Amino acid sequence: QFPMIELSRRQDGSNDISAFARDVAEGLRQPRKTLPSRYFYDGTGSRLFQQIMELPEYYLTRSELEVLTQHKYEMAQLFSRRGFFHLIDLGAGDALKTRILLQGLSGQQKEFDYVPVDISGDAMRQLSDNMRQQLPQLQVEAVVGEYFQALEWLQENKPGRKVVLFLGSNIGNFKPDESINFLRSIRSYLSPGDQLLMGVDLRKDPATILRAYNDASGVTAAFNLNLLHRINRELDANFKVDQFSHHAMYNPQEGVMRSFLVSKAEQEVYIQKAGLTVHFDSWEAIHTENSCKYTIPQVEEMGRQCGFRPETVFYDNRQGFADVLFSI
Numbered sequence: 001q002f003p004m005i006e007l008s009r010r011q012d013g014s015n016d017i018s019a020f021a022r023d024v025a026e027g028l029r030q031p032r033k034t035l036p037s038r039y040f041y042d043g044t045g046s047r048l049f050q051q052i053m054e055l056p057e058y059y060l061t062r063s064e065l066e067v068l069t070q071h072k073y074e075m076a077q078l079f080s081r082r083g084f085f086h087l088i089d090l091g092a093g094d095a096l097k098t099r100i101l102l103q104g105l106s107g108q109q110k111e112f113d114y115v116p117v118d119i120s121g122d123a124m125r126q127l128s129d130n131m132r133q134q135l136p137q138l139q140v141e142a143v144v145g146e147y148f149q150a151l152e153w154l155q156e157n158k159p160g161r162k163v164v165l166f167l168g169s170n171i172g173n174f175k176p177d178e179s180i181n182f183l184r185s186i187r188s189y190l191s192p193g194d195q196l197l198m199g200v201d202l203r204k205d206p207a208t209i210l211r212a213y214n215d216a217s218g219v220t221a222a223f224n225l226n227l228l229h230r231i232n233r234e235l236d237a238n239f240k241v242d243q244f245s246h247h248a249m250y251n252p253q254e255g256v257m258r259s260f261l262v263s264k265a266e267q268e269v270y271i272q273k274a275g276l277t278v279h280f281d282s283w284e285a286i287h288t289e290n291s292c293k294y295t296i297p298q299v300e301e302m303g304r305q306c307g308f309r310p311e312t313v314f315y316d317n318r319q320g321f322a323d324v325l326f327s328i
């Protein structure tokens with residue numbers, strides 16, 4: 001059995017329901033209602049995201065798989081220039097992408113251990129099981145928690161060189177100031193010699209981007225709406241989920257894809273554990289997600305501002321997605 005560290009469980013076993021309630025209440029009290037996208041990933045949400053990654057419209061995962069497949073040996077070389085390291089996978093999920101890198105690294109007999117980090121305990125349990133079967137010789141220690149919690153834990157418990165993976169364009173979920181804070185915070189837990197490999201979705205035909213977040217089969221809509229089901233279940237709320245619809249729009253000047261849940265009617269929702277009754281006008285929307293699309297100079301500048309030196313940019317064949325390697 002691989003060890004698994006669960007950071008998000010509170011000592012009193014409350015499992016952060018109160019944090020969820022607080023964040024939901026804060027977001028829904030705003031004049032422009034919002035909900036944090038990190039709460040998408042309960043059991044159902046994680047399964048729906050797996051389905052999204054297989055959609056013909058959702059090019060991101062396939063593009064990044066291409067990047068990693070084509071450059072895994074070069075990456076493995078660059079990671080291991082200075083010997084042993086901890087490979088820290090922030091938002092590992094099912095680690096579909098990381099597996100390719102792991103192949104590249106094991107193929108060259110590199111010395112490292114693997115530390116997947118994710119807020120989904122379900123995902124980390126599954127990943128640990130799968131890894132034990134598929135790569136039994138690999139050292140794995142999964143961490144369940146939020147990124148910052150995990151980084152703090154790592155600093156205390158995993159001394160030594162670190163290579164941090166932040167794949168899948170997960171950085172795109174942050175607002176610009178949040179991504180800077182996030183990268184600075186990552187940087188503060190790292191030291192000279194450490195590296196960061198960050199996946200970014202690049203600017204491209206707006207129609208292609210829009211389709212990826214508004215797929216024909218409605219999986220992305222279900223993924224977005226699942227957030228309301230989760231609030232109903234975990235916070236004892238009474239959202240009529242069929243009274244909301246998924247809306248996605250892309251702003252090509254900002255490079256930001258935004259997702260919303262739109263109230264189809266005037267209605268009131270009671271969220272017991274948040275101590276809150278929310279009123280919706282008809283067609284009032286909740287902003288649920290940002291997915292930023294970047295230019296390479298923008299990504300390099302963002303890294304520099306946070307104390308990272310851009311080292312190599314790895315592209316897919318269409319140059320629609322990149323994994324950017326930074327060092328310190």
Ligand code: AVJ
Binds near residue numbers: 168169172220
């Ligand atoms: C996992 C954050 C990269 O923004 O593309 C997919 C999540 N949302 N479809 C993204 C998502 C809607 C995804 N990330």
